[in-house]
Amino acid sequence: MVPSFxxxxxxxxxxxxxxxxxxDCWGLVAWVRPHTFGLPCPDHAGIYSARPETRAERFALQSTLISSQMSAWTRVERPPPGNVILFNIDGLPVHTALYAxxxxxLHCLATRRPGQSATRLERLSDLQWEKRLEGFYELCS
Structure with missing residues (x-):
């Protein structure tokens, strides 16, 4: 059963x-994973304090941060709800979501207008996401 989001x-x-x-996308994971699925999740907000000016700078920073954290992740083939999903954007593993x-x-995308709703529930089979899927992961504590 899919929880209500x-x-x-x-x-x-x-x-x-x-x-x-x-x-942001990791903020959604860090909030929803424990509050909806009862699973632990590190915050990581303190790791990246400066806001990059450009999309390329943001993606480079996110890719570096995700790569540094992946040693505590275990890749899974059949994810249960609450597992983290990693997507490649512009060829870099920079976008995280939760398997519902x-x-x-469930994921959050940057929006052009401040305060605009950014959280979405989407299908993995949608072509735009299916071709970007890097994998499913369980976070190790």
Whole structure:
């Protein structure tokens, strides 16, 4: 059964955000994983303090951070709900999401307008995401 995520759909994108006031893609993972699935998740907001000026700088920073954290992740082939999904954007592993079950995933995308809702429930089978899928991961503690 897919949990209800309706309370999260109004949450806007916020760089380094970690709660219902706003979050980035890892912020969503760090909030929803323990609150909805009861699974632990590190915060990581303190690791990246400066906001990059360009998309390329942001992706380079995110890729470096994710790569440095992956030693604590275990790749899984059949993920249960609550596992982390990693997507490649522009060839870099920079976007995280949560597997929601039944082929759905929950994620947050940067928006052009501050305060705009950025949280989405989408299908892994959608071509734009299927071709970017890097893998499913369980976080090790």
């Amino acid at each position: 309706s309370a999260y759909f109004a949450v806007p994108y916020l760089w380094r955000g970690r709660d219902l006031q706003g979050w 079950g039944q082929g759905d995933f």
